[in-house]
Amino acid sequence: MSAAGLMARINRTFVLSLLIAASSIFLLFQLYNYRQYSSQNGLDALSSKGYLSGKEAHWHLLKRFLGLVHKFKLPVFLVDTASLNLLSQDAVLYRDSQLKEPHCSFLCTHRDFTTFALFGNLWKYDAALLDAAAERGLELLEVHGKDPRLISMDDLTAKEIPLHFLFRFNSRLVHVVVLYERSGKYLWHGPLRLRSSMDRTFAPFGKLDFGRHAGAYDRPELILTTLDGLDVRIPKNYSRFLHEHSSSRFLECHCKEAKAFYQLYPEDTSPEAVDFRMKAKSLLHLASKVLSVLGVPFWLSSGTCLGWYRQCNIIPYSKDVDLGIWIKDYRHDITQAFQKAGLPLKHKFGKVEDSLELSFQGNDVKLDIFFFYDEGDIVWNGGTQAKSGKKFKYVFPRFSLCWTELMELKVRVPCETGDYVMANYGPNWNVPVKTWDWKTSPFNVHENGVWPVREWDDVIQVY
Known part of the structure; x- marks a missing residue:
């Protein structure tokens, strides 16, 4: 074979090898892209075990x-x-x-x-x-x-x-x-x-x-x-x-602890106590209906929360139903909605910016709604003494909300219920106290100044 022919053959072999190498690299690149796409989109082929993945x-x-x-x-x-x-x-x-x-x-x-x-x-x-x-x-x-x-x-x-x-x-x-x-x-x-x-x-x-x-x-x-x-x-x-x-988390009431509580402090089954519980249940259901229609979330607070946590029931000597609402969820038509439902306004203390509190009169049972304010590491609700204009502040550790059941009603309570109750009622929360002064008895109450007299007409309204 001549030198020219040999050179031509070498060139053809080189070109062919180059084409094969380029094709192989291209196929490997395509395979790499496919595997990347498959991995990202979950479209892998059969595995080595023979099943789809x-x-x-x-x-x-x-x-x-x-x-x-x-x-x-x-x-x-x-x-x-x-x-x-x-x-x-x-x-x-x-x-x-x-x-x-x-x-x-x-x-x-x-x-x-x-x-x-x-x-x-x-x-x-x-x-x-x-x-x-x-x-x-x-x-x-x-x-x-x-x-x-x-x-x-x-x-x-x-x-x-x-x-x-x-x-x-x-x-x-x-x-x-x-x-x-x-x-x-x-x-x-x-x-x-x-x-x-x-x-x-x-x-x-x-x-x-x-x-x-x-x-x-x-x-x-x-x-x-x-x-x-x-x-x-x-x-x-x-x-x-x-x-x-x-926000679906649910807490059961502590039946075992409640039973132990009633062994120490027998349940009041007098006609007056039974009547109060029935009226409180009716009021709680009505309040829930009104606030649900308005889209306003609320939770059991104060004595109503204590009753659920301690004894899975309403405390018969409390004489009211207590609810908490975040001030950010306040609506100006809340009062009108409750009055339309047959619950007249009993008093309104404070203002939206500070210590707002509403109270409505039910059938021999009062409904108190406390609005809670967020302040850094703590939250608080306010209180007002009508005759003096004195302000009070009830401080709680921050909490989230959970669902529970009370009186056949799905209702919210603080998830950290123990901390919430302890803040309000102290280490002896498990001992009934029938004489309670809202200004001095709570463990978390603080004096918070006095409303200026010029504002009394707006921040102290009693009906």
């Missing part, structure tokens, strides 16, 4: 779960906060019939779990659920707990009920939280507490939306829609549900 795997888990739901007629609905946050009204109304499975945009999120709720009173537990789940390749963990609806002063025992179900498939999870109806016509779920024998690696328990503590919700209206090609029920007003979830 990413969004596709999660979609198949949901399909298996919903098939199980259909077989057992479980009244479930979507409560997953990440999924509900992704929804828009258009997405809900649009029946997405053209999307090919396993396309998953709403039910598959950045998390490895999806949460549903189950109406406990519309479903009867069936032990066959465990076998049926296994047939679909689903591992099932059941969490049970005591039924608080059956606990009373007379009987502190209660049967156990299912609180949470966790279905797992290839490290992905569907969490089902069971909602039960309580006597206050609201829905309640229990905390997720694992027994020592349970597998604590079964699920990312610390990341779950529901179960860190008990929760309470109003019953939502549900609609059936299609998400990602699957038929699911969701709260019609899911924005409201998400708002409820953000």
Whole structure:
């Protein structure tokens, strides 16, 4: 072969090698980009174990779960906060019939779990659920707990009920939280507490939306829609549900401690005490209705809060119902709304900027509403002595709000109830005190000056 021919052949080989190298680099680059995209969007291919992963795997888990739901007629609905946050009204109304499975945009999120709720009173537990789940390749963990609806002063025992179900498939999870109806016509779920024998690696328990503590919700209206090609029920007003979830924590009253209290201080069952409690219950329900219509959140305060915390009841010698409201939630039509409901204004002390307090007259029971002010590390409400114009300040440590039940009503209390009660009533809060001076008896009362005489007509109004 001539030198020229040899050179031409070498050049062709070099060019071919260069093209192969360039193509290989390009393919590797494309593969890298695809893996990056797949990782970010959950669209991974089959793993080495031969099962789907990413969004596709999660979609198949949901399909298996919903098939199980259909077989057992479980009244479930979507409560997953990440999924509900992704929804828009258009997405809900649009029946997405053209999307090919396993396309998953709403039910598959950045998390490895999806949460549903189950109406406990519309479903009867069936032990066959465990076998049926296994047939679909689903591992099932059941969490049970005591039924608080059956606990009373007379009987502190209660049967156990299912609180949470966790279905797992290839490290992905569907969490089902069971909602039960309580006597206050609201829905309640229990905390997720694992027994020592349970597998604590079964699920990312610390990341779950529901179960860190008990929760309470109003019953939502549900609609059936299609998400990602699957038929699911969701709260019609899911924005409201998400708002409820953000402040859903629920506290049970301490029946055991209340029973111990009544053993030391027997409950007053006189006709007068029974009559007062019935009137106080009626007033509390009416006040809740009025403030709920106005959209004004409130909580049990002072003696009413003490009664719930100490004895799970209204204190019969208190002679009033006490509520707290943040001053930022004050509305100028509150007084008008209560008067329209049949509760005339008894007195108004202070002003919106300082120490506001309203009192309404019920049927032999007074309703006191104290407005609370935020001041750095503490919060406080004010008091005014009508005859002297003296001002008083009641100081509390900062607190958040939780739900509870009192007199068959879902109502808020400070989550840090012990600190709240201790601030107001001191270390002996558990000892009844029937003689109480609002100006000197509270442990957290401080004198706060005197209203200028020129302002008395505005800040001291007694009717």
